[in-house]
Amino acid sequence: MIGQIALVMVQAALVLLFSPLIAGFGKTLKARLQTRRGPALLQPYRDLYKLLRKGMVIPETASWIFPATPYVLFAATLLAGLLIPTISAQAPLSWIGGVLAVVYLLALGRFFLALGGLDAGSPFGGLGSSREMTISAIAEPALMLAVFTVALGAGSTNLSTMAQAAVGQSWRFLAPSQMLAFAALFIVLIAETGRIPVDNPATHLELTMTHEAMILEYSGPYLALIEWSAWMKQMILMTLLMNVFFPYGLSAGGSAGAMLFSVILFVAKLAILALAVVLVETLNAKLRLFRVPELLAVAFVLSALALISTFLFGGRG
């Protein structure tokens, strides 16, 4: 019991403390690829500290939904982070909810965030909420179908079981169903974390914003919580993608050396994925909003193909 609680605390600390670093790494990397100097690697931490210490302006039209939203979003996202395997295949709380719970906890946070966007009554909030709910809705079938494909191969929707099932099979990611599902989930990752070509996290031009428009009215500590949640969500989805498809170094406990090796591999995996995301961001222009469904349709077709190849090449294909 004590060990359990300790593990939960460790994972919570990992998700809380490591997620801003990934965001910072992404930003720095993107700036370098675009031959800019970019912000410092640790800038997200400074931003958080700064925002937490700032005062805030609450729109006078807002109700209790507005201040409640950051808490719900933060708690739901952090809880989702406790359900996923990070450096060990055994996630501390994976037994209270599998991949479906992760997806739906993120959806709970998004539900409230969209309500928070509408609460202030400014047109930007509504615009952002509408777009965010639309994009996430049409990303959902691709996400679920790809997740199902992997779950069918592993025989469980429990993430720890899914990761453990993958541990023994080093070259499994070369199976067509796995590669197709990975490609589909990669597109979903781009869409869900609001990256180019779906959404531009750096823009503040009203008409092109999605996520940024929704949270336009938030400031100070509330904004800190929302930004932090967004970074955690990015880390959760990236970790999910890497650990389910490339479960290298997911030692189930073991010696200190093995642990260190797992941590290094974990960081390396996320860095590689971040590099891939940044490359996509740098090499593409943002799509028009109504071209996004086509991209997500591609993701859905990819996951459907993944499913069919599971069917053709057997359950573990």
Added chain:
Amino acid sequence: MLLTHQLYAAGLLVFALGAITGAACHFWARTASRISTFLCGAALVGALLEAGASIGGLLHSSDVAWAIPSGIPYIAYSVRLDPLSSFFLLALSLLAGAVAVYSVGYLKHGPAGKNPALSGSLLHAMLAGLTLVFTASDVVFFLIAWEIMVVTSYFLVVTNHEAAETRRGGLLYILMSRAGTGMLFVGLLLLARAAGSTDFRAMHGIGDKLPAATGGLAFLLLFLGFGVKAGIIPLHIWLPAAHPVAPSNISALMSGIVIKTGIYGLARVSFDFYGALPAWAGMLVLSIGVISALLGVLYALMEHDLKRLLAYHSIENIGIILMGFGGALLFRSFGHPVLAAIALTAGLFHTLNHGLFKCLLFLGAGSVLHATHTQNMEEMGGLIRRMPATALYFLIGAIAISGLPPLNGFVSEWLTYQAMLAGFGATTELTRAAFPIAGALLALTAALAAACFVKAFGITFLALPRSSQAEAAQEVDLSMRAGMASLALACVLLGLGATWFLPVFDPITQQAFGTGVSASLVSGNGFLLMAGAPVRGTVSTLLLACMLVALSVVPLFLWRMWGRREKRVTGPAWDCGQPGLTADNEYTATAFSKPLRMIFAALFRPRREIQAEFEVSPYYPTSIHFESEIQPAFERHFYDPLLQGILRMARSMKMVQAGSLHAYLAYIFITLILLLVFAVRG
């Protein structure tokens, strides 16, 4: 066992007396307005009695049944409380109780309040009809009860018959119900003939003894007949027309439980009268379920009439229920009783859950309508400050219907997902690819439902009021709040305590497939919900909820560590530097769903019309007229041609109706001759 009988009979008696008293007061006494409170109280008592009877029925291992012979051959007034009936009776009594409490305030000053005694009387009659539908154990008696339910609910729907829209909705409802009943008649009689008896008990498994073609035909007829009632696509068009025009307490019952009679009938037929149906039947139910769920939510998204939006969501949820049922039918045909039991549990659980949150949402919509006198969401807004309690209950209902953890909608959708995933391993045929696809489309449905309820709640309750009525809205009275609160509480309890509720389904699946699954679905001292092999997954809504509460303390802790508390001011929302954001600047419901309207343009075929009037330059219009509508595809491409065809046929048949008495006598004579010939030869 004895007590169950008496509770059941007493509840029915209360409903019958309530119906008679109400009618008597309406026609003979001048005390009609005072009697409504009494009638609502009586309805609550009746509901509680029936709740007791249903619990008794669920607890008893043997069926609770008795019959009154009617003296007419083939008809017996027989009643049976087997597990399936008891479960639906339980759902009915829960909803009826909440609606009865709500109606105390609603009938007193609602728009339905002009004939409170008559409304109360009809409510009692409908509840009696529903009780009998769920418990009747004889084909003819069942159909009589069915008609009582249809006719009384029709009269309740057209309570506000002054509006043309109401009359049209009511007419569509009664017409389609009649067509459905016709199919039920034929289907049930086909089965009863094979059984040689109209008793439901004699009809157990009778469908398998019929030749494949007749059995399939009977099932198809019964599926369509019950499907009309349940509102499956494409037989749904009456539902969004009739549910919104009824008084809100009636809408709540209509969407909450009346359409579930179709689900009950389908369950009775599929899992009692038929012991084994071929795979096509399961595939049909599953596909119709997926289509209804997806199209239901897509049409709901396009609505800005709050009650019609909810009505379309009923279609969506019926679809989700049918996915569970279709899965159960398919798994049974593949020879996997345990999986079938899980799928049926998912479907039935969602039936109850949908009843609870849809009833809650309709009551919430009724409160909003009562306070603002409009159903148009574009004229609402800001109600969360004026009606805080209603807003909170509506939000709980919205979270539940969106399938978000930790409320009850999440649990039943989670079970449906697990059933769909498990289905992949149930067979090696190509059919198995249908299950994950159905699961993915369920995910799309759920995500769209979440988008729709962000819209419904956000536009209705948040930001600034968009009209003077919304500005002047006031919170509803205590009884209406209490009715909603009880349902909201039920949604929370069934979400958090789902594992303790699941054993209720054991006797039902025991009866249908010979296996109870709650023991294998629950583990870890009852805290965990676990789906069986081959795809396992665990979830615990209770622990998720506890963790959510615990983790929301983390930000407070961080803030305490670094934050400075004093600097928190209120100010205007960002207005691009041009002061004076008004309600006109707010996002509207139409705007909110615009991206989805464009993405699914192939389905909606939206049409819009913009007329701008200007004097000097087109850039400075003096007034703008905007009109946007979507094409009602089913009405236009299916029902309009059907209607035209029927009218054409009727016109050509007018020839034989010349109005000549001699001609009619000749027809009767010819018919008689033909019948005689037929009788002699047969």
